[in-house]
Amino acid sequence: MKPRSRRKTQQERTADTTLKLLNATIDLLHDRGLYRMSTSDIAEAAGVSRGALTHHFSSKEEIIAAAISHQLRDATAGLHKMAEGIRQSGGTSDKIVDYLWQMMNDRLFYVTMEYLPEARHNKTFRSAIIPVVQEFHAGLNSVWAELAGQVGVEVEHALVLMNATMCLIRGMIAQSATRDDPVYFEALLNFWKEKMRREFMLKNDEHPVGSADSKQSLADGEISSAAPRHQGAMRGR
Amino acid sequence: MKPRSRRKTQQERTADTTLKLLNATIDLLHDRGLYRMSTSDIAEAAGVSRGALTHHFSSKEEIIAAAISHQLRDATAGLHKMAEGIRQSGGTSDKIVDYLWQMMNDRLFYVTMEYLPEARHNKTFRSAIIPVVQEFHAGLNSVWAELAGQVGVEVEHALVLMNATMCLIRGMIAQSATRDDPVYFEALLNFWKEKMRREFMLKNDEHPVGSADSKQSLADGEISSAAPRHQGAMRGR
DNA sequence: AATTACAAACAAACAAGCCTGTTTGTTTAT
DNA sequence: ATAAACAAACAGGCTTGTTTGTTTGTAATT
Numbered sequence: 001m002k003p004r005s006r007r008k009t010q011q012e013r014t015a016d017t018t019l020k021l022l023n024a025t026i027d028l029l030h031d032r033g034l035y036r037m038s039t040s041d042i043a044e045a046a047g048v049s050r051g052a053l054t055h056h057f058s059s060k061e062e063i064i065a066a067a068i069s070h071q072l073r074d075a076t077a078g079l080h081k082m083a084e085g086i087r088q089s090g091g092t093s094d095k096i097v098d099y100l101w102q103m104m105n106d107r108l109f110y111v112t113m114e115y116l117p118e119a120r121h122n123k124t125f126r127s128a129i130i131p132v133v134q135e136f137h138a139g140l141n142s143v144w145a146e147l148a149g150q151v152g153v154e155v156e157h158a159l160v161l162m163n164a165t166m167c168l169i170r171g172m173i174a175q176s177a178t179r180d181d182p183v184y185f186e187a188l189l190n191f192w193k194e195k196m197r198r199e200f201m202l203k204n205d206e207h208p209v210g211s212a213d214s215k216q217s218l219a220d221g222e223i224s225s226a227a228p229r230h231q232g233a234m235r236g237r
Numbered sequence: 238m239k240p241r242s243r244r245k246t247q248q249e250r251t252a253d254t255t256l257k258l259l260n261a262t263i264d265l266l267h268d269r270g271l272y273r274m275s276t277s278d279i280a281e282a283a284g285v286s287r288g289a290l291t292h293h294f295s296s297k298e299e300i301i302a303a304a305i306s307h308q309l310r311d312a313t314a315g316l317h318k319m320a321e322g323i324r325q326s327g328g329t330s331d332k333i334v335d336y337l338w339q340m341m342n343d344r345l346f347y348v349t350m351e352y353l354p355e356a357r358h359n360k361t362f363r364s365a366i367i368p369v370v371q372e373f374h375a376g377l378n379s380v381w382a383e384l385a386g387q388v389g390v391e392v393e394h395a396l397v398l399m400n401a402t403m404c405l406i407r408g409m410i411a412q413s414a415t416r417d418d419p420v421y422f423e424a425l426l427n428f429w430k431e432k433m434r435r436e437f438m439l440k441n442d443e444h445p446v447g448s449a450d451s452k453q454s455l456a457d458g459e460i461s462s463a464a465p466r467h468q469g470a471m472r473g474r
Numbered sequence: 475a476a477t478t479a480c481a482a483a484c485a486a487a488c489a490a491g492c493c494t495g496t497t498t499g500t501t502t503a504t
Numbered sequence: 505a506t507a508a509a510c511a512a513a514c515a516g517g518c519t520t521g522t523t524t525g526t527t528t529g530t531a532a533t534t
Binding site: 007008009010013038039040050051054058059060 | 518519520521522525528529530
């Protein structure tokens, strides 16, 4: 005799359903695009009805903004975790660049590209997402500030380098929509990593901390796969 | 008695109408976005009927691809002209960076952002624009190859620097959708220009061509306005 | 423990609006 | 007279938010 499953509370049901909807929304943002997906698509992908969807989110715009917030909060948490790791065990610019590339390339910036036009043209929508975007940037800042502190680089300078890194990565992923060329992107990423190593090494030289040997330890980043992923077939998180 | 205006030939009428339509399409791509503008909007902005629009372009997708091609060909022509200028009178990395920033910031990449999602999800559309995108990149290559030749930098290396420059600029403009901060963008651009000057100056040092004085002449770029333009109110070309 | 009333979560149907490509009609050039 | 360029009307489909209906959890009462 199969035991009766426990009843979920209303709160649990809500949390379940909204999480399914948010995840389905991000999947579809990535795989289909903001304007090519409908609320019907979202509901179907989440395995709920449109009535349930509109019960929890009163408009398409609202559910999209909520899904984006959810995704960015996850990413921000990962950044703070990395900053903590650097504080405890140290880190390298290579590792940071690799982590950022993987994060942005593993859907985050692909999804962002899908909603940038909406953010440009829809003031309400933009206002809804800006708070979490700023939290995300605070997370980025925390990572690079930790590295700067560790190697004695000026925080201001480290932040400029971080911003340049992020812009480069955004630009690369944007370009991937029309350029399918893994070798090209890998070369660019390696060029950038070398630049970053130099920046943090140069500053080391300016402060009587480093030695020629420190060059090796700072260059221990491993080569990551640098091919941007195009139309993602990946559905799992 | 007012003189009768000359009759336009059918060919002239076609050229007129299609040019109006292409320009209207780019304006609307920039100001409203690909998915927020309709063929009715385009026809109205061009001052023609929807029947005329569909006579010349059989679908919305076709007119958008044609407008993008038109825009990119203009930009490519500008690049080749700049390369010619460098060949004849020389040039600096500062001037090139400023030119590229202005070109991308003066609508080109804003318009690109509007169609990147479509290119990601619509294979037919992407195939239609890729040829002109590649011509555009050939134009970019010609500019940086001229500069490389002028200062004795390896062409391969110059092209890596160019690609990094372009990605950085793309990333900056992409970020401008959610960040309204002219100071930030100006600092980033200045940082990059200094990096480029060093790259071309360093290579000079490696070849017994330059002198300490050449540092000044290479750094004569003027500061451009680095604030990305947001919702463009500009209508003129 | 069973029943009742109520609220929340969920589903299905409705209806209006918008957009696109197609068809029909008019004007202009040859 | 004919073809090309242009305009206006047609019609079908899709999407969205709204309304109506059903199911599930919760608390109070018997």
